[in-house]
Amino acid sequence: MTTIRVGLADDQPLFRAGIRMILDSQDDFEVVWEAGDGAEAVDRSRAEPVDLVLMDLEMPRMGGVEATSAILHPDDPADVVAGLRIVVLTTFELTDTTFKAIQAGASGFLLKNADPEFLLASLRTIHAGSAVVAPSVMTGLVERFARRSAVVDTDALEQLTAREREIFALLAAGLSNNEIAADRQLSDATVKTHVSRILGKLELRDRVQLVIFAYENGLVSTA
Incomplete structure (x- = not known):
């Protein structure tokens, strides 16, 4: 079984704990690191490469859009993390920020109130190479x-x-x-x-x- 290595970037410790609990309950997920802001997420993604980064949009120091761009399109090509895919998790739905995050290279956009089963299925789909956007955003x-x-x-x-x-x-x-x-x-x-x-x-x-x-x-x- 392939293990999907995950990084969590969100400034709310309780939310990170909830997502970690969901992922840790599955045999094919491993939470490798957590970050409280976008700048930390950039550093951690380079120091400890993962398959997926679950990225909040609104965080101190550096927001999710800027962090996504910095991770996927670094100034130094040596900092590119091969195969890494970013999934935006947020309370927002259809906004300009949504599109900026996806334009920056995010492979998925999911709402924080998503059903855990939908979240897990979506992450597996994204890891497999497809893109997922929350149905409520598209409606x-x-x-x-x-x-x-x-x-x-x-x-x-x-x-x-x-x-x-x-x-x-x-x-x-x-x-x-x-x-x-x-x-x-x-x-x-x-x-x-x-x-x-x-x-x-x-x-x-x-x-x-x-x-x-x-x-x-x-x-x-x-x-």
Whole structure:
């Protein structure tokens, strides 16, 4: 069994203790270190490399966005920690800070009130190489897409077919392949093909980058 090594960065000791208790209850997780602020998290991640860092956004000395950027994009290439992935844990939902954290390189965005089972499953998914964003963060995007008819005509999406643009909107709204298949009465295999083509045409790595793309091109708004 592969052990997932974790670092916890949060300025609330009780919250760190709660997360540690959840992770320590699992055979495949090991909490290697804890940090009370972003600057300490940067130092600890370099001194004691881990697979995942669970990062709070609002911390003293250095916030989560700045710490994420410093860890993943250090000035000295020798400080790069190979394979490390950062997961933002916060009480906030859809804000500009959310997108800045993901733009800085975070592979996941989860709310602190997440169910422990969802948290564990998400961390395993992220460790396996995928990206995860809390469903509640994505739910509000559905209405924002619906209010913007330009989503079909925008220049940014001209290279997509009409069907791909429909699926693009559903992807950005956080729907899974199965949910998209049910919504559009398509097979799972067909949806998977569409998703692959959309990401390929837009040169995006995953669904998180797709949401950033939509945000940066004015297809959704956090207002």
